[in-house]
Amino acid sequence: MHFTKPNFATVKILKSFEKAGKHFVEISPHPFYPDGSGGQIGDRGTIGSANVLSVNSEFVEVDRALDVGSVVEAKTNSERRKEIARQHTAQHILSAAAEKLFGAKTVGFHMSEEFTTVDLDSDFSVEDVENLTNEIVMSNVNVEEIILSPQEVQKYRLRKPLSKKALESGRIRLIKIGDFDVNACGGFHVSHTGEIGIVKIIHDEKVKGKFTRIWFLAGKRAIKDYQSKEVMILKTSKLFDSSWKDLKARVEKCLDESKAKSSKIKKISELLSKYVSKDMKPGDIFELDENVVSYITRSKQDIPYAIKYSPPANIALCMPEMSKERVLKWARSLNGKGGGKGPIYRFSFEDFEKFKDAFKKFTSEK
Ligand SMILES: [Zn+2]
Structure with missing residues (x-):
């Protein structure tokens, strides 16, 4: 190997100082190649008992203070x-x-x-x-x-x-x-x-x-x-129950299947939302999938209702004949977090049973 600086040297600590919690020394001779010089990363190694953290042409950053005037061995990391x-x-x-x-x-x-x-x-x-x-x-x-x-x-x-x-x-x-x-x-x-x-x-x-x-x-x-890439590819291939050579085709197939399933779920959700909306009565409380909830809240806004969906504490509310201020004040009194423009609101309530009772009371009050 051709190195422009020696691998080790006996050096004298000419200066030692601390700046922003970091220790620096000036040494002579200076066997460490500076960071960034000629586009290359610099040397690391040891100066006496200290480890070298960074190097410039003047100073070396070390991990502990060294005594000025002391003469110590400086070694560069030869593997690096x-x-x-x-x-x-x-x-x-x-x-x-x-x-x-x-x-x-x-x-x-x-x-x-x-x-x-x-x-x-x-x-x-x-x-x-x-x-x-x-x-x-x-x-x-x-x-x-x-x-x-x-x-x-x-x-x-x-x-x-x-x-x-x-x-x-x-x-x-x-x-x-x-x-x-x-x-x-x-x-x-x-x-x-x-x-x-x-x-x-x-x-x-x-x-x-x-x-x-x-x-x-x-x-x-x-x-x-x-x-590391081989490990990643082999582990991923195993997940897809495929050889690494077929992995790309297997992932593409899975993505296509997933897209097809998503569009099927969308269609079923829309259909289900129509069935549910048809028989809805004022004050009804449901538990439904989130996909269905968004279809219902978009198309049904003429009567008050509440729908619980995932994550468990989330609730969509429809309050058509009530002012926004009144709804928000009521929800806040029940520790509900969320909001909305009306007549549709989305809140999360900690206690669903308590919410149900309060909702029934609230909608019958008007
Ligand atoms: Zn070169």
Whole structure:
């Protein structure tokens, strides 16, 4: 693996301070790669007894206070570094593959703790780019780190022109992946593409109107993703009593059946509402399904009635010859929660038996 910083160092704590409940230290030397530098996530590890929480080029955030002037061992998390190197080298290969196959140039790159994104400036086939990338990974191509002066760099055809900052630095670091790609970069990379393991594009989407962003995973991230998706698919297949290959067709069939059942329920509810409405008398109290209730309250509004429906405490009321103020005041006196414009109201009452008695009394009062 090619890391630009050592894995461990004996460091001196130069400064130690607290800000908004967080602890920070300034150390020398500084072996931790900063978060976000060159689009890459930063190092984690330990400084003496403290764990590193975040890193910038000046300070390191740690989980406890450290004594100024003390000399301690600082260690980076090497497994994390390897995983970062896998994502970063995969990005070089993906970008080169998209450019070689479709002339799509990389205009942005961002690595996060969960995935990495690459923005490309023209259309391409995700599958073709992914396949060529994995061909390069499986061919176990040598990845070289070459340090040169800006003059010496001119004999290489770089995928991306050098920045002004890089030219001024006087020392250019090239990452050369066999004859497939060469590009200037300051991040972490593997020594052979086989160390990446696998590269998987998990999503693509148009961004900023003209670019396509791909989300990808490499190495252990990709394997973890495959494992969790497999568990999800197999569990779901079991629920549908199907093989994973038939799962999509099975889910579509279920959705179609569910839609057909919903429309049948609607028709039956409408029909039932007509039968119930026909024989309704003033002051009647029913218990019905909610689907039926909405049909009745829409078509029958000339006599007072109450219908209880699910969830259990809900009650639809029709009070045609009574003012809204009077109905609301009465409902509130019974601890009813809800309201309505009249003549239809919807309330929930805690005690249905108590409500029934009160409703009979109320409707006979007028
Ligand atoms: Zn790189």
